Amino acid sequence: MVYLDNNxxxxxxxxxxxxxxxxxxxxxxxxxxxxxxIEARKKLNEAYDILYPGIGASDEDDIIITSSTTEGNxxxxxxxxxxxxxxxxxxxxxxxxxxHSSIKATCAYAKTHGMEVTYIYTDENGRVNPKDIENxxxxxxxxxxxxxxxxxxxxxxxxxxxxxxARKYGIPFHCDGAQAIGKAKINVRELxxxxxxxxxxxxxxxxxxxxxxxxxxxxxxxxxxxxxxxxGKRGGSVYLNGIIAMAEAVKLANEHLDEMYDRVAKxxxxxxxxxxxxxxxxxxxxxxxxxxxxxxxxxxxxEGEAMLWDLNMHKIYAATGSSCSSxxxxxxxxxxxxxxxxxxxxxxxxxxxxxxxxxKEIDYVIEVLPKIVKRLRDISMTYAKVKPxxx
Amino acid sequence: MGRNDLITGxxxxxxxxxxxxxxNNPKFLGEFTEEDAKKRGAKLVVADFGSEACGDxxxxxxxxxxxxxxxxxxxxxxxxxxxAIASSDVMTELTIGKTVDEAMKVTNLDVEKALRDEPDxxxxxxxxxxxxxxxxxxxxxxxxxxKGKKVDELKNNEIVCECARVTRGEIxxxxxxxxxxxxxxxxxxxxxxxxxxxxxxPGGHEERDVYLVDIIKEVQEQMKKEKIKESVTTDDxxxxxxxxxxxxxxxxxxxxxxxxxxxxxxxxELIDVREEDGVLxxxxxxxxxxxxxASGGMTLLAIxxxxxxxxxxxxxxxxxx
Numbered sequence: 001m002v003y004l005d006n007n008x009x010x011x012x013x014x015x016x017x018x019x020x021x022x023x024x025x026x027x028x029x030x031x032x033x034x035x036x037x038i039e040a041r042k043k044l045n046e047a048y049d050i051l052y053p054g055i056g057a058s059d060e061d062d063i064i065i066t067s068s069t070t071e072g073n074x075x076x077x078x079x080x081x082x083x084x085x086x087x088x089x090x091x092x093x094x095x096x097x098x099x100h101s102s103i104k105a106t107c108a109y110a111k112t113h114g115m116e117v118t119y120i121y122t123d124e125n126g127r128v129n130p131k132d133i134e135n136x137x138x139x140x141x142x143x144x145x146x147x148x149x150x151x152x153x154x155x156x157x158x159x160x161x162x163x164x165x166a167r168k169y170g171i172p173f174h175c176d177g178a179q180a181i182g183k184a185k186i187n188v189r190e191l192x193x194x195x196x197x198x199x200x201x202x203x204x205x206x207x208x209x210x211x212x213x214x215x216x217x218x219x220x221x222x223x224x225x226x227x228x229x230x231x232g233k234r235g236g237s238v239y240l241n242g243i244i245a246m247a248e249a250v251k252l253a254n255e256h257l258d259e260m261y262d263r264v265a266k267x268x269x270x271x272x273x274x275x276x277x278x279x280x281x282x283x284x285x286x287x288x289x290x291x292x293x294x295x296x297x298x299x300x301x302x303e304g305e306a307m308l309w310d311l312n313m314h315k316i317y318a319a320t321g322s323s324c325s326s327x328x329x330x331x332x333x334x335x336x337x338x339x340x341x342x343x344x345x346x347x348x349x350x351x352x353x354x355x356x357x358x359x360k361e362i363d364y365v366i367e368v369l370p371k372i373v374k375r376l377r378d379i380s381m382t383y384a385k386v387k388p389x390x391x
Numbered sequence: 392m393g394r395n396d397l398i399t400g401x402x403x404x405x406x407x408x409x410x411x412x413x414x415n416n417p418k419f420l421g422e423f424t425e426e427d428a429k430k431r432g433a434k435l436v437v438a439d440f441g442s443e444a445c446g447d448x449x450x451x452x453x454x455x456x457x458x459x460x461x462x463x464x465x466x467x468x469x470x471x472x473x474x475a476i477a478s479s480d481v482m483t484e485l486t487i488g489k490t491v492d493e494a495m496k497v498t499n500l501d502v503e504k505a506l507r508d509e510p511d512x513x514x515x516x517x518x519x520x521x522x523x524x525x526x527x528x529x530x531x532x533x534x535x536x537x538k539g540k541k542v543d544e545l546k547n548n549e550i551v552c553e554c555a556r557v558t559r560g561e562i563x564x565x566x567x568x569x570x571x572x573x574x575x576x577x578x579x580x581x582x583x584x585x586x587x588x589x590x591x592x593p594g595g596h597e598e599r600d601v602y603l604v605d606i607i608k609e610v611q612e613q614m615k616k617e618k619i620k621e622s623v624t625t626d627d628x629x630x631x632x633x634x635x636x637x638x639x640x641x642x643x644x645x646x647x648x649x650x651x652x653x654x655x656x657x658x659x660e661l662i663d664v665r666e667e668d669g670v671l672x673x674x675x676x677x678x679x680x681x682x683x684x685a686s687g688g689m690t691l692l693a694i695x696x697x698x699x700x701x702x703x704x705x706x707x708x709x710x711x712x
Contacts, residue, residue: 303446305472309403309414342444346470379420379476381439381450381468386422388437388450388536 023241056187072197090142126155154294163192182253205249209242554586657681
């Protein structure tokens with residue numbers, strides 16, 4: 001089995017798994033006064049001791065534990081919807097076309113209550129131009145929200161430059177960091193963001209636990225009410241073993257960062273070179289702007305789902321931004337956003353590696369891929385020798 | 392909503408074994424050249440349908456015996472997902488051994504049914520039905536090429552439900568025959584609208600020129616009009632007795648003319664009918680808004696004109712009293 005869909009989700013690191021299972025013994029409610037609770041609270045504090053420096057947060061800031069990046073993204077958008085509904089007069093959100101649906105869908109919801117959203121387009125490398133963001137700023141702009149990197153194109157956004165613009169105009173800035181931890185050294189204070197959201201399962205932690213960084217003094221409104229947990233900012237019993245495991249995952253992700261930019265990036269490059277040796281293929285986004293683990297490739301004449309099917313038959317698991325696997329009929333929005341024609345947009349495949357990807361696995365993919373391409377191009381009418389005009 | 396809706400479905404899990412088998416090992420994949428055709432004494436037909444830009448396209452190759460119009464062999468090439476490849480493979484197989492005219496009757500529904508493992512269990516989920524739709528269209532393209540005609544000339548009716556290949560004519564016939572008033576009732580007699588559901592009403596995943604709900608409504612309205620017309624016996628009006636003439640005129644006034652006037656808040660009453668110098672004089676009195684309407688004279692002419700048309704006679708004169 002070769003798992004190359006790590007931008008979607010990752011397997012848990014065995015060390016994280018061990019910490020996760022061990023932490024289940026701290027089942028006491030952290031809010032009780034007896035020893036079991038005290039012990040659990042101590043463990044939560046230890047996890048925070050890792051999380052705060054792990055993402056460069058200051059002790060005055062909040063890292064609210066959530067279920068996921070999606071929950072964090074919802075919270076930040078709805079914080080500004082709440083302010084608008086209470087009469088702030090700030091009804092404008094600036095974001096990008098490359099965002100995850102948890103931003104796009106929540107913005108769409110905010111629009112139903114009268115807010116306005118400007119979506120900034122990306123260039124041929126999948127990146128937004130900070131100037132475009134600056135030009136979109138209005139008197140009533142409430143928030144700028146830009147993702148750290150796209151899970152589909154792998155394009156890394158110029159977050160620091162955007163945060164400087166946001167600061168210059170005094171506009172709160174949120175960064176969806178789902179693809180950040182483990183793929184870049186994250187220091188939220190240095191990045192200059194007011195909000196930063198992430199999910200543990202994207203960097204070999206458990207599913208169902210994530211973080212929502214809120215810079216000191218940044219506006220915040222509860223999404224989940226119901227208790228004094230998280231300083232009253234998110235109700236619900238604290239998912240202690242998930243948090244402890246997430247902290248361990250952050251620590252390990254940071255420790256393996258050099259490996260990601262060295263060994264994993266080299267494997268990615270090896271795969272990319274092999275893909276490009278196959279005729280009529282193309283890869284996207286300049287490597288200097290791309291996540292070190294990601295290759296987006298198109299294979300002329302082969303529909304994305306058909307490719308995914310054959311890869312699956314060979315126990316290779318990748319992704320397609322195209323949609324035959326879902327209910328949509330359109331081609332890959334990612335490739336279309338990168339300027340590709342609709343015919344090619346239906347042929348895109350995303351390979352995303354992790355620190356657990358081995359050279360042997362990549363060699364296997366390199367060996368199998370040309371055979372898959374040949375079989376599917378033998379089926380393909382694009383590659384047929386006899387054309388209707390020939391008769 | 393319920394348990395089954397809480398977990399997102401995976402289309403691959405809903406593929407029949409036959410779809411999987413055909414996807415992995417299509418039996419009729421390939422192409423024919425003019426040389427192949429020559430060797431087998433056949434005419435080569437190559438037809439395309441769909442487009443890569445839309446994510447699905449198919450090319451069909453036929454070798455047709457020109458003496459018998461029989462398709463002696465067929466192959467395909469395809470750009471599309473697993474369902475498209477499997478559907479193209481079966482579609483190609485279903486045309487072999489048939490005459491071109493017989494092949495034209497193969498629909499995407501035949502293709503989908505041929506891919507089923509169990510008779511009552513669909514071979515793939517509804518959103519994948521569009522992958523098999525191309526089967527019918529590419530066959531029509533090939534048939535048109537073989538016959539040297541345009542595809543439109545071969546299609547004798549507008550297809551409303553692409554998935555089940557049901558035409559407008561067929562739907563209208565069913566609505567009339569069984570007095571169908573809803574799409575649910577319609578589906579007792581046809582598969583129209585059962586698959587992707589785009590043709591049922593606006594709001595599906597594909598926009599259509601015409602929807603089943605509209606056709607049902609139109610035909611029902613038409614039937615209503617016809618019923619009214621049928622109830623008015625106008626045969627040989629000129630030879631009717633005066634009493635029968637008066638009754639017939641009253642009926643037309645009540646069923647056709649008064650409802651029209653009522654839309655503007657007016658009406659009329661029939662005062663008298665007299666035969667004078669071979670002309671039937673119809674005396675009416677305006678009621679409601681018509682009695683004060685400045686265009687009463689024009690309306691009078693319109694009424695007279697309608698009566699003449701409905702009664703198929705020009706020997707009528709309408710006068711206001």
